[in-house]
Amino acid sequence: xxxxxxxxxxxxxLTAIAxxxxxxxxxxxxxxxxxASPVWPxxxxxxxxxxxxxxxxxxxxxxxxxxANYLSSTPLLASLLIAIxxxxxxxxxxxLYKKISDLNQKFLFQNELxxxxxxxxxxxxxxxxxxxxxxxxxxxxxxxxxxxxxxxWWIGDVLGALVFIP
Numbered sequence: 001x002x003x004x005x006x007x008x009x010x011x012x013x014l015t016a017i018a019x020x021x022x023x024x025x026x027x028x029x030x031x032x033x034x035x036a037s038p039v040w041p042x043x044x045x046x047x048x049x050x051x052x053x054x055x056x057x058x059x060x061x062x063x064x065x066x067x068a069n070y071l072s073s074t075p076l077l078a079s080l081l082i083a084i085x086x087x088x089x090x091x092x093x094x095x096l097y098k099k100i101s102d103l104n105q106k107f108l109f110q111n112e113l114x115x116x117x118x119x120x121x122x123x124x125x126x127x128x129x130x131x132x133x134x135x136x137x138x139x140x141x142x143x144x145x146x147x148x149x150x151x152x153w154w155i156g157d158v159l160g161a162l163v164f165i166p
Contacts, residue, residue, distance in 0.1 A: 008056065015049040016060040023068035026156070030072075036132070036149045040156035042068075043124060044164020047093030051165075055091065062087040077104065078134050085130030093123030093161065116165050124157030 019042050026037040046061045065083035068075060100115040132150040135141035141149050 011049075011053045011057060012060045013059050015045070015053070016064045018045050018067050019049075019061055019064035023065060024072070026160075027068060027072045031152055036153040037156045038152055039159055040153075041160040041162035042086070043089060043093075043127065043160070043162050044158040045160075046090035047097065047119065047161055048165050050090045050094035051097055058087050058091055061090050075138065078138050078140055081134035082131045085127040085134070088130065089123050089127035089157065092126055093119050096122055097165070106137060116162070117148075118156050120161035120165060124154050124161060127157055128154035149158070
């Protein structure tokens with residue numbers, strides 16, 4: 001029992017550190033209000049860790065996303081909303097991956113490639129939508145820039161997922 005608990009804490013710690021470091025590096029490349037980055041490997045790390053370790057890892061993703069954004073001069077409320085979007089993205093990504101993998105096995109498709117591709121394309125919609133709406137609602141990003149910010153956010157998350165989920 002003791003080894004299991006320490007293993008869970010080790011998984012949480014490693015996930016939090018990996019997510020935080022990738023997020024901080026990516027935020028340095030942000031093109032929209034220091035938040036929307038064209039490359040966001042933290043998405044892939046979050047989804048992959050949630051697939052591997054289960055939902056209990058989501059707290060590490062939430063805290064890491066919150067800290068990375070807040071320490072990058074994003075207001076607290078915006079950082080909270082973005083962290084919620086990032087956490088939901090990891091949860092939905094793991095859920096989609098498992099559902100698509102199960103469906104593919106029933107039909108004997110190339111399940112890994114299709115599961116990773118569809119998960120990488122669909123899960124980031126939640127994070128890009130919540131994060132960009134938060135920026136617009138809090139007047140950090142003007143409404144006129146919504147489309148460009150959303151697209152940049154989604155592409156960065158998709159690229160991160162495609163690279164890190166496998």
